[in-house]
Amino acid sequence: MAEYLLLFRGGKGMDRDQSAQEYQEDMQKWVQWMANLSAQGKLGPAQPLKPEGKVVKGTSKLVTDGPFIEGKEMVGGYLVCKADSYDEAVEIAKQCPILESESGIVEVRSIMEMKM
Amino acid sequence: MSEQFNINKLTDHLFRREAGKMSAILIKIFGTENLQLSEDVIQETFINAMRVWSLNGIPDSPSAWLMRAAKNKAIDFIRKNKFSRSIDFSDPERMLLQSEYTLTSTIDKLWNEDEITDDLLRMMFACCHEELSEENQITLMLKILCGFSTAEIAKAFVTSEDTVSKRLYRAKEFFRTKKIKPEFPPASHLKDKTGTVLRTIYLLFNEGYSSTHADKLIRKDLLDQSMYLCNLLCVHSSTQLPETFAAMALMCFHAARINSRIDEHHEIILLQNQDRGKWDRSLIDKGYDYLNKAAFGNEINSYHIEAAIAYEHCISPSFEQTNWKNILRYYDMLAAINPSSIVLLNRLTVIFKVYGAEQTLKEVEQALCNKEWQKNYLYHSLMGDVYACKDFNKAKAFYETAIGMTKSDAEKKLLNKKISQLALKT
Structure with missing residues (x-):
């Protein structure tokens, strides 16, 4: 089984106008999705990220406020999952509640084993 | 302020x-x-x-x-x-x-506080794990489910805080290494496991009911806690067994009489001298309700019979009017399912009440558990009563043996009083 990183962008979480109840309902969907993965032994570390941040760049280590990209495309959280294949990881990603919103994006990346 | x-x-x-x-x-x-x-x-x-x-x-x-x-x-x-x-x-x-x-x-x-009773019961089953000694089970229940401090547990068991700390340490180690999970036993074991929990709760109750504590507050506290725990078993559908209700009934009948049992000098007041007006009638009624609830299924448990005996005492208007024959019948039933030396000794006490000294001595001769009786101060105390009207010296000797065997000050005082009353008779 290999590990895959799921990066979340956009989605309802970025929407500041969500009511408390909508937020609750949304979170319940995340819980169900992750509990399901956990029960199958496929859940790894997962955390949501705050919208603000800093960017450190290049040899001069220039620090700027960031990320500068538009809010909707900013990474809003990550989850590491275990899957037998890329296809399976993609299937897992398709179940992510973030995709209930048109702006939701899940980027699925395979974690590379570094050969020394 | x-x-x-x-x-x-x-x-x-x-x-x-x-x-x-x-x-x-x-x-x-x-x-x-x-x-x-x-x-x-x-x-x-x-x-x-x-x-x-x-x-x-x-x-x-x-x-x-x-x-x-x-x-x-x-x-x-x-x-x-x-x-x-x-x-x-x-x-x-x-x-x-x-x-x-x-x-x-x-x-x-x-x-989820709606599931709190489930959580408490799961924890109760974990505390009463069969690999833990009874005293560790009780210590854990008091600590975890009843919020007792180590000092309070020590006081309740008349032991040192150090001893209680050690017990708790051992129990915690057991939980840690065995990774005990608080859970309901499978249906096939539910009856057995509930039986173990009931026994532990009843031991806790007896610790409060027995006369070894001078501290009235601690005694009351232990009774309250054990009844609180038993009530949790009574309200949960999976532990509503006949024996659960019967044990609760028994505790109600005993607890109803607690205030008339010890006087202000911590001396035991014998049943015949108790002020029955002080008995808690509402608790007796409550016990009767539980006893009715316990009457289903086709099995009679020792809690049923003990509760019936206690109830017989509760409803008798005076000691003289006690229906000893009924009580003896209950003891015969109890002896049939649980012929322990204590039960047989209690039965002997009732035989003395119903048939007098001669019959009692005959029973003693035929008894099979004489050896165990010899180790129990209650036997010597009873034999003192049996001989009180026959042989002053023998009676006195029995009472003195009993005094040497009990740790309870209240019991000692009571036995000394009996000796001094013997002297008055002669």
């Missing part, structure tokens, strides 16, 4: 009851291997409550305040320790505690 006084008065009882509920939930979250951690969270919650309440006054719903505070502390602790090995996150449900996506929702789900 008065606010502080109110807080202290309120918190004593409240903290104890809430501590039991908090433990049951916290241990479910942290695992039985982290009993100490759950105790720390509870302790901190209470200290914080005392501080905040003395500044801002008591909140409208103190128990909801406490539960919320403890829940937040649990969340904080998990946040800070999500990479620590102290909590076993490999359990699928606990794994969700590691992610902020799911942490608070998962805690909310685990912290």
Whole structure:
């Protein structure tokens, strides 16, 4: 089984106008999705990220406020999952509640084993 | 000043009851291997409550305040320790505690106060694990479910705090190494396991009922706690067995008489001298209701019979009018299912009441458990009574042996009184 990183962008979480109840309902969907993965032994570390941040760049280590990209495309959280294949990881990603919103994006990346 | 006084008065009882509920939930979250951690969270919650309440006054719903505070502390602790090995996150449900996506929702789900009775019962089954000694079972129940401090447990068992600490340490180690999970036993074991829990609760009750404690408050507390625990079994559908109700009935009948049993000098008042007006009629009625509820199924348990005996005493208007023949019949039934030396000794006491000294001595001659009886001060005390009207010297010797055998001051005083009354007769 290999590990895959799921990066979340956009989605309802970025929407500041969500009511408390909508937020609750949304979170319940995340819980169900992750509990399901956990029960199958496929859940790894997962955390949501705050919208603000800093960017450190290049040899001069220039620090700027960031990320500068538009809010909707900013990474809003990550989850590491275990899957037998890329296809399976993609299937897992398709179940992510973030995709209930048109702006939701899940980027699925395979974690590379570094050969020394 | 008065606010502080109110807080202290309120918190004593409240903290104890809430501590039991908090433990049951916290241990479910942290695992039985982290009993100490759950105790720390509870302790901190209470200290914080005392501080905040003395500044801002008591909140409208103190128990909801406490539960919320403890829940937040649990969340904080998990946040800070999500990479620590102290909590076993490999359990699928606990794994969700590691992610902020799911942490608070998962805690909310685990912290469901509607399921508190389930949690308390699961914890009770864990505390009464068959590999723990009875005294460790009781110690754990008092500590975890009844919110007793080590000092209070020591006082309840007339032992040192050190001894209690050691017992708790051993029990915690057992939980930690065996990773005991608080859960309902499978249906096939439910009856057995409930029986074990009932026995432990009844031992706890007897600790409060027996006369070894001079401290009236502690005694009352033990009775209250054991009845509280038994009541939890009575209200939960899976533990509503005939023996559960029968044990509860028995405890009601005994507890109803507790106030008339010991006088102000900590001396035992014999049944014949008790002021029956002091008996708690409402508790006797409650016991009778439980006894009725216990009457289903086709099995008679020793709790049923013991409750029937206690009830027979409760409804008799005076000692003289006690229906001893009925009581003897119950003892015959009890001896048939549980021929222990104690039961047979109690039966012998009733034979003495019904048929007098000669018949009693005949029974003693034929008895098979003479050896065990010899080791029990109650036997010597009874034989003192049997000989009281026949042979003064023999009676005195029996009483003296009994005095040498009991640790209870109240019993000693009573036996000495009997000796002095012998002297008056001659």
